[in-house]
Amino acid sequence: MRFEPTEIARLYGRSRVGVVVHKDLQAVYVNDAYAKMLGRRDVKDFMSEPDMRQYIPPSFHHEAAKLSESFQDSNGFHGWKKVYNIRTDGSPVWMEISDETVEWEDGNAVLTTAQMIDNGTTAMQVDHMLGRSFIGVMVHRNMTALYVNDSFAKLMGAESASKFMENPNVLRFIPEDNRPRALKHVAAILNGEQRGDRHRVHDILDDGSSVWRDLTDERILWHDGKPAILTTAHDVRDEVEMHDELIRAKAGLEEAVTEVIRLVPSAVAMLDSMLNVVHYNHEFARLFGGGER
Helix, strand or coil, rough: CECCCCHHHHHHHCCCCEEEEEEECCCEEHHHHHHCCCCCCCCCHHHHHCCCHHHHHHHHHHHHHHHHHHHCCCEHHHHHHHHCCCCCCCCEEEEEEEEEEEEEEEEEEEEEEEEEECCCCHHHHHHHHHCCCEEEEEEEEEEEEECCCCCHHHCCCCHHHHHCCCCCCCCCHHHHHHHHHHHHHHHHHHHCCCCCEEEEEEEEECCEEEEEEEEEEEECCCCCCCCEEEEEEEHHHHHHHHHHHHHHHHHHHHHHHHHHHHCCCCEECCCCCCCCCCECHHHHHHHHHHCCC
8 A cells, every 4th residue: 555645644644543654663754643642742843853762662672673674574454462662751651553564655664553552461561660670670481581671681791671682592691501400490480380489590691701690480471371480680799709708718717727726736626616626736636536637
């Protein structure tokens, strides 16, 4: 179907239904209804910044770009779906949209109609609640991410949720020896055989550096009606490094004390909390019959 800008304006310009025509997620036409849904004053204000990615949550940039590209390369009507967008003031807006490929000027474009709805899918709700959280959040199934927020993406070495979702395989971060156990663990949670738990994992990032995370896993139903795992992640690298430093300091202190005990001419011994002898010197061994230490 071929449309001219003047024809679109005549058909939809004053419609209460939001309408936008876009190529590669760049708006080439929008009506007042759609502009105001996204928090813009009017069409002129919307078209001053026509990049539609600013209204799409970062976790969905990659998926939206792929869908837009596939729609432009095909023909006809592509159905209805619910989407979650961000207005210019940061507030959420849930919309039911339809997409259709149309001929526009020198090529294809996507004509999207939109109506506001009260709520969206689980994916939208998760992003609304946790998208800006400083706690890392991921939803995954069989070690393939379905959703991540920016905090999780940055924890795993990506600059944003959008970049992370370009390669949603999370199994690559798990050391090879631990992968069978990890796959068995998530399968048991997905199948309802095991409740989610809190545990500490050591992951290897794409650049070869490592990260320690404390994770909690919870089985949920995703918007496709199938179970998935909601994982929250805390960066505990500093805690692990501090613990290792304390272990090293304790070992060094024990070595120093042992050496001091060995050099003292009197009988000296060190006892643990259960009053068991853990260190003693030659004189102590001579007096009490212990072996050489």
